[in-house]
Amino acid sequence: MPKAELHVHIEGTLEPGLAFALARRNGISLPYADEAALKAAYAFDSLQSFLDLYYACADVLRTREDFRDLMLAYLERAAADGVIHAEIFFDPQTHTARGIPFRTVLEGLEDGLAEGARRWGIGGRLILCFLRHLSEDECLAALDEAEPFIGRIHGFGLDSSERGHPPSKFARLFARCRALGKPVVAHAGEEGPPAYITEALDILGARRIDHGVRAVDDPAVLARLAREGVALTVCPLSNTRLCVFAEMSEHSLPQLLAAGARVTLNSDDPAYFGGYLNDNIRAVQAAFAFDAATWYRLARNSFEASFVTDAEKAGLIGRLDSFFAAAGVYPPVV
Ligand code: HPA
Numbered sequence: 652m653p654k655a656e657l658h659v660h661i662e663g664t665l666e667p668g669l670a671f672a673l674a675r676r677n678g679i680s681l682p683y684a685d686e687a688a689l690k691a692a693y694a695f696d697s698l699q700s701f702l703d704l705y706y707a708c709a710d711v712l713r714t715r716e717d718f719r720d721l722m723l724a725y726l727e728r729a730a731a732d733g734v735i736h737a738e739i740f741f742d743p744q745t746h747t748a749r750g751i752p753f754r755t756v757l758e759g760l761e762d763g764l765a766e767g768a769r770r771w772g773i774g775g776r777l778i779l780c781f782l783r784h785l786s787e788d789e790c791l792a793a794l795d796e797a798e799p800f801i802g803r804i805h806g807f808g809l810d811s812s813e814r815g816h817p818p819s820k821f822a823r824l825f826a827r828c829r830a831l832g833k834p835v836v837a838h839a840g841e842e843g844p845p846a847y848i849t850e851a852l853d854i855l856g857a858r859r860i861d862h863g864v865r866a867v868d869d870p871a872v873l874a875r876l877a878r879e880g881v882a883l884t885v886c887p888l889s890n891t892r893l894c895v896f897a898e899m900s901e902h903s904l905p906q907l908l909a910a911g912a913r914v915t916l917n918s919d920d921p922a923y924f925g926g927y928l929n930d931n932i933r934a935v936q937a938a939f940a941f942d943a944a945t946w947y948r949l950a951r952n953s954f955e956a957s958f959v960t961d962a963e964k965a966g967l968i969g970r971l972d973s974f975f976a977a978a979g980v981y982p983p984v985v
């Protein structure tokens with residue numbers, strides 16, 4: 652099924668095999684004996700327990716070529732899953748803090764995007780995420796560094812440790828992002844309360860909410876999301892791996908859909924959470940057995956919620972419709 656992926660962190664696509672290959676290439680050592688030992692560390696009990704490992708592994712990314720190879724490996728997997736458009740997060744502060752120039756990160760990722768478009772016809776854009784565990788002034792300095800490259804950045808986001816770092820901490824930062832004419836998104840309501848979703852909308856001007864699965868804890872917030880057509884980029888395997896929900900069968904996805912929220916499905920950090928987008932779809936289907944119309948709706952939402960022109964959206968949705976027509980289940984109920 653053709654679809655867009657709107658919530659994937661490029662650093663979270665670093666597979667153990669590539670991590671060790673890059674460590675060797677750069678003459679550095681990872682604090683794990685081998686790939687199996689690294690994989691064994693993928694037992695998380697919270698967002699923070701994952702983030703500690705995610706930031707540690709990112710240390711193997713040093714050169715423009717490393718970032719290119721990382722991007723290309725993700726795009727190959729995504730294209731194989733039917734992703735035809737991806738809006739991909741990157742965390743420049745994770746790299747600039749280690750002395751890697753912003754330009755090296757950006758140009759390496761762009762090299763990968765260009766090669767991926769040539770090889771697989773997949774369209775990719777970059778969304779710069781700020782790390783919310785850092786201060787707003789540090790994030791403003793990161794924005795200063797990015798500004799000379801603004802034409803190459805598709806939008807801005809907010810990620811990292813949610814609890815204790817509400818969206819309101821970044822009001823000035825996101826006002827500047829919006830003034831630059833870029834769409835903004837924010838992680839909210841993953842581990843944090845529904846109030847963080849409201850802050851992301853009202854204070855940051857977020858156009859999509861990343862995760863947002865805790866909206867079900869506040870009926871007013873959930874009703875608002877549905878009424879305003881705010882897209883939620885839901886990441887089912889991430890949520891179960893990070894113990895946001897104990898089991899897939901307990902995920903709030905059916906409640907979000909039933910309330911009329913504009914849900915999309917995504918992989919978040921596929922190297923760490925047990926799968927790429929189709930693995931997420933299979934896990935959801937195993938738990939909830941959605942019908943074809945629901946799958947059409949989810950895929951269509953991914954295109955409608957993307958930050959591309961209306962003409963580009965129409966082209967992407969046309970490819971989805973052709974797929975459903977060929978499968979003989981068209982026109983689906985929308
Ligand atoms: O799921 C996430 N939440 C917050 N920050 C992140 N950074 C990578 N993945 C995530």
Ligand SMILES: [Zn+2]
Nearest residue numbers: 660810861919
């Ligand atoms: Zn995320």
